[in-house]
Amino acid sequence: MAEQPTALERFVQGILPENPVYRQLIGLCPILAITNSMQAAVTMAVAVTFVLVCANAVISLIRPLLKPHLRIVIFTLTIATFVTIADRVLAAYLYQMSKTLGPYIPLIIVNCLIICRCEVCASKQPVFTAVSDAVGQSIGYGLALASIACVREVLGTGMFFGMRVMPAAWPDWSVMVLPPGGFIVFGLLLGTANWISNRR
Amino acid sequence: MVYFIDILLIALSAALINNFIFYYFVGACPFIGVSRNVDMAFGMGCAVTFVMSIAVFLSWTITTFILVPGAPVSTFIAGFFLSAEQAATIDLTILSYIIYIFVIASSVQFVEMYMRKFLPLLYKSFGVFLPLITTNCAIMFACLIILSKVSGVENPADAWDLGRALTLAFFGGVGFTIAIVIMAGIREELELCDIPKPFQGAAITLVVGGILALAFMGFTGVNTGLKKALTFTPVAEAEMNDSGSH
Numbered sequence: 508m509a510e511q512p513t514a515l516e517r518f519v520q521g522i523l524p525e526n527p528v529y530r531q532l533i534g535l536c537p538i539l540a541i542t543n544s545m546q547a548a549v550t551m552a553v554a555v556t557f558v559l560v561c562a563n564a565v566i567s568l569i570r571p572l573l574k575p576h577l578r579i580v581i582f583t584l585t586i587a588t589f590v591t592i593a594d595r596v597l598a599a600y601l602y603q604m605s606k607t608l609g610p611y612i613p614l615i616i617v618n619c620l621i622i623c624r625c626e627v628c629a630s631k632q633p634v635f636t637a638v639s640d641a642v643g644q645s646i647g648y649g650l651a652l653a654s655i656a657c658v659r660e661v662l663g664t665g666m667f668f669g670m671r672v673m674p675a676a677w678p679d680w681s682v683m684v685l686p687p688g689g690f691i692v693f694g695l696l697l698g699t700a701n702w703i704s705n706r707r
Numbered sequence: 708m709v710y711f712i713d714i715l716l717i718a719l720s721a722a723l724i725n726n727f728i729f730y731y732f733v734g735a736c737p738f739i740g741v742s743r744n745v746d747m748a749f750g751m752g753c754a755v756t757f758v759m760s761i762a763v764f765l766s767w768t769i770t771t772f773i774l775v776p777g778a779p780v781s782t783f784i785a786g787f788f789l790s791a792e793q794a795a796t797i798d799l800t801i802l803s804y805i806i807y808i809f810v811i812a813s814s815v816q817f818v819e820m821y822m823r824k825f826l827p828l829l830y831k832s833f834g835v836f837l838p839l840i841t842t843n844c845a846i847m848f849a850c851l852i853i854l855s856k857v858s859g860v861e862n863p864a865d866a867w868d869l870g871r872a873l874t875l876a877f878f879g880g881v882g883f884t885i886a887i888v889i890m891a892g893i894r895e896e897l898e899l900c901d902i903p904k905p906f907q908g909a910a911i912t913l914v915v916g917g918i919l920a921l922a923f924m925g926f927t928g929v930n931t932g933l934k935k936a937l938t939f940t941p942v943a944e945a946e947m948n949d950s951g952s953h
Contacts, residue, residue: 532739532909536844539732579841580812587805595801610851613804617847619736686730687920694906694913701905 514639517628521643527620528651529700534620537611538652539689545668548656550604552649554597554612558589559621560641566629567637573630582625587616620648658692659683710870712937717874720930722882727845729920734845734883738890738916739909748891749884754837756880759846761814763876766807766850767857767869774799774806775858800858807850815841845883849876889919 512520527533537555541547562585566573573581594612597605605612615621624644629637660666663683665673682688727733737751773780776798785794819837822830840846852875856867867875893915902911 533736535735535739536732539735580809583808583812583841584805587808591801591804594804610848610855613851614733614844614847616804616808617842617844619842622842682921685924686732687917687924689732690913690917690920694910694917697913698903698906698910701910705905 514636517636517640518643521640521645522647522650526647526651527623527644528648529697531623533623534618534648536614537618538655539686539693541608541611542652542656542659542689542693543663543684544660545653545656546604547607548652549649550597550601551608551611552645552652554593555615555618555620555648556642556645557593558586558615559624559645560638561589562586562621563624563629563637563641564634566625567632567634570630578626578630579622582622582630583616586621586625590616620644655689655693655696658696659688662692663688709938712934714870714874715937716930716934717871718878719933721875721878722885723923724926724930726882726886726923727848727879728883728886729916729923731848733848734843737839737843738887739912743891743894745888745891745895748887752880752884752887754840755843755845755883756877758811758815758818758837758840759849759880759883760873760876761818762807762811762846763849763853763872764869765810765814767853767867767872769806769810770800770803770854770857771866774803776800800854803854803858807847807854811846811850812841845879849879886919890916893919 521527525531528535528538534555537551541551562582565585566582569581590613593615594605597608597612624641628640632640657667661672662680664679664681665671665677683692721727725731728735728738734755737755772778777795778799781797781799782794785797788794789797815837819830822837853867853872856872858866860866890912894912897911897915906914
């Protein structure tokens with residue numbers, strides 16, 4: 508290890524150069540499952556941000572106490588606690604959205620993105636670095652969710668954030684909001700992202 | 708009879724109609740990452756099915772006897788501190804996520820230890836995959852379905868029993884195996900194709916997965932049709948028998 512990236516570098520890296528979705532291909536379940544509308548995608552991004560920032564901060568604070576063989580258990584239990592909080596808050600204030608997202612909010616617990624950030628960054632770095640890394644990664648994750656969701660929602664229902672953007676004659680391409688659309692749109696966007704970064 | 712039809716429909720819907728990967732997208736990470744050759748994919752599928760059955764068995768037991776309001780164990784313990792009516796309303800389902808992840812992590816650990824000791828051959832064949840399974844969303848997802856079927860129902864008689872829960876877990880795992888093996892077979896062939904460079908690897912896998920998901924959409928509605936076909940004759944016969952005996 509030559510030199511550790513600083514807090515700012517980690518923040519910037521999370522957004523595009525090491526985007527968790529397009530570059531590292533982790534945390535894919537919600538990427539495919541809830542990107543059929545922008546509202547769901549944004550809610551999910553906010554929930555992931557909350558959990559990731561809190562979990563990274565806590566893990567970073569208790570890092571001197573972590574035992575190597577028990578660390579994964581501690582990570583998952585910490586994450587599970589914050590996911591429970593996020594889930595309850597969502598059920599209290601955005602009941603309809605919490606119904607729509609259903610089991611995908613609790614599935615944040617097993618989202619590899621968060622465990623990966625805890626393992627790679629938070630368990631080795633001080634709090635400020637860990638939090639800035641978490642914020643950068645969550646912004647990257649949110650952008651990826653939004654990019655897929657806006658393609659799927661506009662093509663599938665002709666709407667954007669629930670507002671009509673396509674002309675009335677637009678035939679709703681409903682396969683886009685169904686499961687196969689998630690795979691195909693994400694595959695094509697991923698290929699495009701690779702193509703653009705290779706050309707540079 | 709009704710019970711068997713129910714079991715059959717749960718099995719069919721978990722394995723094919725609402726396939727874990729193609730309908731719910733859970734377990735997509737190993738689907739992209741591991742499905743490179745058929746043998747490995749089959750090993751992964753078996754390991755997931757096995758651990759899913761164990762984890763669902765444990766989480767069904769814990770949910771039914773401890774977590775839901777009025778569950779025997781929590782009522783008994785709370786009975787020492789509270790009055791009987793208060794004790795029966797204790798609702799611990801808020802702890803369910805923490806408990807499930809703990810159950811999954813520990814059952815993976817136990818399965819690993821048991822297999823290393825008693826089934827070394829099997830352990831060698833799926834050794835690599837076992838630790839990975841802890842963070843496989845499919846298993847957590849199966850536990851969450853069980854939670855919603857046990858505690859989310861309005862009428863206590865509708866809550867799923869152990870047989871239904873285990874059927875869902877086992878055939879959910881079978882569906883996962885089917886999906887991942889089909890994908891691995893296709894990917895082995897894809898190695899020989901001339902794919903544009905940016906699409907090599909994950910991107911083409913996702914597009915192929917999308918086409919497979921389209922194919923699996925063909926199963927939509929099979930369960931309602933089958934249910935009609937199965938329940939029609941027996942119910943009519945049962946009514947006739949009933950009226951005959953009276």
